Amino acid sequence: MKKFCCIVLLTLCVIGLPVRAAAQGYDLPAEISITAAEAYFINLDTGLVVYEKDADTPRSIASLTKLMTALLLMENVEDLENTMITAERSLYVGSIIDPSSSNADIRPGESVSALNMLYAMMLPSANEAAEAVGYYLSGGNMQNFYALMNQRAKDLGCTNTQFASANGLVDQEGGNWSTAHDVALIAQECWKHEIFRTVCGTRMHWMPMTDNSAHNYPQFPEQNPNAAYYIQNTNLMLSPNAGVYRPYIKGVKTGSTFAAGRNFVSAAVNERGESFIGVVLGCPYDPAEDGYAYSFHDTAAIYDWIFSGFSVRPTLDTTTPITEVRVEWSSESDRLQLVPASDLKTILPNDSDDALTTTFDVPEAVYAPVKAGDSVGSVTLTLEGREIGTVELLAAEDIERNTFLFLVGKTGEFLGGTYVKVVIVLTAIFFMGYTIIAVRMERARKAQLRRQKRRASQERFDDFPPQQ
DSSP states (O other): OOOOSSHHHHHHTTOOOOEEOSSSSEEOOTTOOOOOSEEEEEETTTTEEEEEESTTOOBOOGGGGHHHHHHHHHHHOSOTTTOEEEOOGGGOOGGGGOTTSOOOOOOTTOEEEHHHHHHHHHSSOOHHHHHHHHHHHTTTOHHHHHHHHHHHHHHTTOSSOBOOOSSSOSOGGGTOBBOHHHHHHHHHHHHTSHHHHHHHTOSEEEEOOOTTOOOOSOBOTTTOTTOOEEEEOSOGGGOTTSTTOOTTEEEEEEEEETTTEEEEEEEEEOTTOOEEEEEEEEEOSSOOTTSSOHHHHHHHHHHHHHHHHEEEEEEEOTTSOOEEEEEESOSSOSEEEEEESSOEEEEEETTOOOOOEEEEEOOSEEESOBOTTOEEEEEEEEETTEEEEEEEEEEOSOBOOOHHHHHHHHHHHHHTSHHHHHHHHHHHHHHHHHHHHHHHHHHHHHHHHHHHHHHHHHHHHHTSOOOO
């Protein structure tokens, strides 16, 4: 990781090891303090949270709302470059026409391509562009657009988010809120779109002049023959001339109002190619002493800490067996090796010696034939009680069945089966009962014979009268 000249970063480069957090992620070391009310930083390579602070408390998110508007635009308009969206005159009311409202100088009635609307929303955070997009996607019914926003948020797994605005000028009291965790989910989905990565990583973009244009933006005809005007990105961490510049920042968006404070969603890729999404919410509205927003300072501090103290490490390899199970009905082998169905990575402190705990969910035995790639259970990895991930386990090789062992085994299973045992027990009971009855009948027969003999003997005796 490159060393920067600023005093803040030099201080961060000598911080100690991070302390394990009780819940998700790690604790910031004592040397680092942030102003954000909420924070959520997740590694995209592993899906693991590195740091979070009160990340599930709903609050106003200001123009971060435009992330959902941008997502719906990208998902519902196939040809962004050639689809034209008109900024309807009826939208220019209330806070939209406030001189302090962030805008891209798109005038009422002006038609702009969907792609330029996306640039307008993401770079200068144009409120009129977000309204125009919402109006276009909902067929002119903004309430329907809010319903689309809320349904998409639900689909993404956002559980503490509600939208009542396309641009974020409505605060929490007005029904528009989210959390650091939920905003990160939305940002991750946006980041999957290549055009989004291109747009939000752009520092300046030329907007075309139209018949309705009456723009106040500086124009440079000698540099731009089409006499377009340019819009600039509010994300100063992209600007090499800014004191908060970090080369690892690739996007995404700022958002601020007096009610929401300063907010910032960032995408970062370090020199090792490890990717992250970070969210800070509720930073002070007023800037720091150097004139830059605290949301930038907080983001820089957290990323610098992560990149200097953590790294992504492989924990499971699809080519390396990690356990084995007993095999029945095969003469080739009595053990079957199992391999992970997919690679698994985790992110750990650079000099952490903590050992991962593996918990296997596999049968005691498998029965041939077995084909390589057959599913044979799963393995779960944990670190100090924190689950890293669960991966399916597959057979590493083919194992053929031995017919003789199969027949012997099946015979044994049959003889040892519950049905056979019941039949044997019932048969034994039958024979025991039969024997008892037979013995009793034999005894009765013999007793009857004895009685008959006694009667016969008595009758013979009675045939001889006594002598006088």
